[in-house]
Amino acid sequence: PTASTGFRRGSQVLPVLAAVLAVGAVVAGYVFYGLAGGATYADAAAARDRGDCTAAIPGYGLVSGMYELTLSGNVPRAEAERAECVAFVAASDAEAGGDFAGAVALNQEFRLAHPDTTLAPYVDDNVRRTYESWGTSLRSSGEYDEAVRVYRDLLVEIGDGPEADGVRGELAATLVEQADALRTQLPGLTGPALVDAIRDSTENLLTVQREFAETPAAAGVAQAIVDTYAAARTQTGCDALPLLDYAVGLPDAETAGVVGTANADRVRAQFDCGVARYQAGQWAESGTAFDQVQADYPNDPLVAQARANGIAAEVSEVTGSPQPLPGPYAGDNPGSIPLTLYNDNPAEVRVLIAGPTAHEVVLPGCPGCPAEYPSSVGACPSLDGKPSFRLTLPAGGYTVIGQYPSADPSVQSNLVESGFEYTNCLFVTPIPGQ
Structure with a gap:
């Protein structure tokens, strides 16, 4: 009986030891599992911190997927940071695909949603790069108004930073490019379309002169203003007046002598318009043109003839028949x-x-x-x-x-x-x- 009791004690020790060993293995596995999850999170976070969200996203996915059972605090962090990276990559993909407006909008939404993210400097870089690419694309396709708007938005984005000088140069160059493109169209335009084109071209050049005088593009603005007026000045008489009425109203000090030239051209055009109306039997309109010469240019040599012609036009209007155009007015005692x-x-x-x-x-x-x-x-x-x-x-x-x-x-x-x-x-x- 005594010997059998010893055998019973020995048979109970073996299962306990096996259980201890099994628990140890589980604990060791869990610890290793947790360490692996932590390392994966750390690698993903490091990639994100250097702006490489493409590399970070798979790691975050593992942490919130394969390693979710670790119950580590890394899991919710991984999910939040993965969401940031997905939004970041979406904006980058939009830019790469040429959807510049979409890329800017996505980046702005990202900033609002994640104001304290470590991705902020990379988002700033992306926005600036997107604006630059967008502006270049618009210029190459001749969409100058939109390009100017984009460059102005970019200037707001970068403020007074070191990149501002370069952007100002690109904006000024865009304005000059548009002015040049408009100038090539001027000889084929008439009436309001001509005035609109020369106005847009000249306003671009004046903007460069006023706002971007330090840029390389500003050096050729004065000559470009002269060339623009010369290209537009293809009509005479009445047809020329809408253009000349605009040109004489330009700021004289900023237009390299164009205003003086335009005034000389305008008095002749007004006079010739009066003669043309007279010859067409439009005596009231003719008289108005001759009166305008006298009112606008009282010291011009053409005034004496305009005064005489205006009287003849009024007499013709009253009588209903054309009078021969007289000689220039020389006072009230020109004969004997x-x-x-x-x-x-x-x-x-x-x-x-x-x-x-x-x-x-x-x-x-x-x-x-x-x-x-x-x-x-x-x-x-x-x-x-x-x-x-x-x-x-x-x-x-x-x-x-x-x-x-x-x-x-x-x-x-x-x-x-x-x-x-x-x-x-x-x-x-x-x-x-x-």
Whole structure:
């Protein structure tokens, strides 16, 4: 009996030892498993920290997948950081695929979602690189307005950083490229389209001159402004005026003499426009053009002829028939044959004379004179004391228009010959039939 008790004790020790060994193996495996998961996380995090999310994403996937049972704090961190990397790579892929607008938008969304990420400097680099690639792509396809907008956005992005000078240079070069492209189109344009094109081209060049004067592109701006005006200046007369009206309004100090040239061109174009309208029987429009010459350029040599032509245009409008264009206005005594005008009416009268020369005279009203005569018989019984004006004219045929404020104009034709002295008394009679 005693010996059998010893055998029972020995048989119980073996299972306990086996269990201890099994537990030790499990613990060792778990520790190794945890260490492997930690190492995988560390490698993924290191890749992320150097901006290599493509390498980091698989590691994060292992930590939150294969090593999830470790119950380590690395698991939720891996999941969060993997989500950051997926968003980061999506933005990079958009840029690589040429979707620059999408890439910028994704990067901006990333910044809002992950303001404290260690990927921030890499996101900044990506945004700047995307803007640069985007601007280059737009320029190469001739989309200059969009390229300028992109470069301006890039300047906002980088602020006053060391890259700013380069971006400013690219922006200025883009503005000049667009101005050059517009200039090549100018000779084939007319009317509003021409004005729009030269305005856009010139405004680009002025922007470079004002905002980016330190850039290489600014060196050729002054000559480019001159060349742009020359390329646009292909029309004459009335057709040229829309362009010239714009050009004379440019800032003189910034346009390399273009404003002075445009003013000289404009006075000639206004005058030629008046002549063309006159010859076409558009006398009111012709008179307006000649009046504009006098108003805008009172000291120009063309003013004397414009004044005479304007009077002839008004006389033609009243008579309904064209008058021969007179010589330039040279005062009211260009000849030797006297003509004295008298006013026999209380109201002042405006007198227009068109012939070899042209004149405009305003006679004051005559106090005590009748407002109206029953007929021309008995009118102007005496010239004494009546308001008068004396001219001396060259010989030739003249049309004389008398305009009272409240009466229809009178029209007379007169032949002026040497050796005679002429008088003309103006008065008002009823309109026949009224």
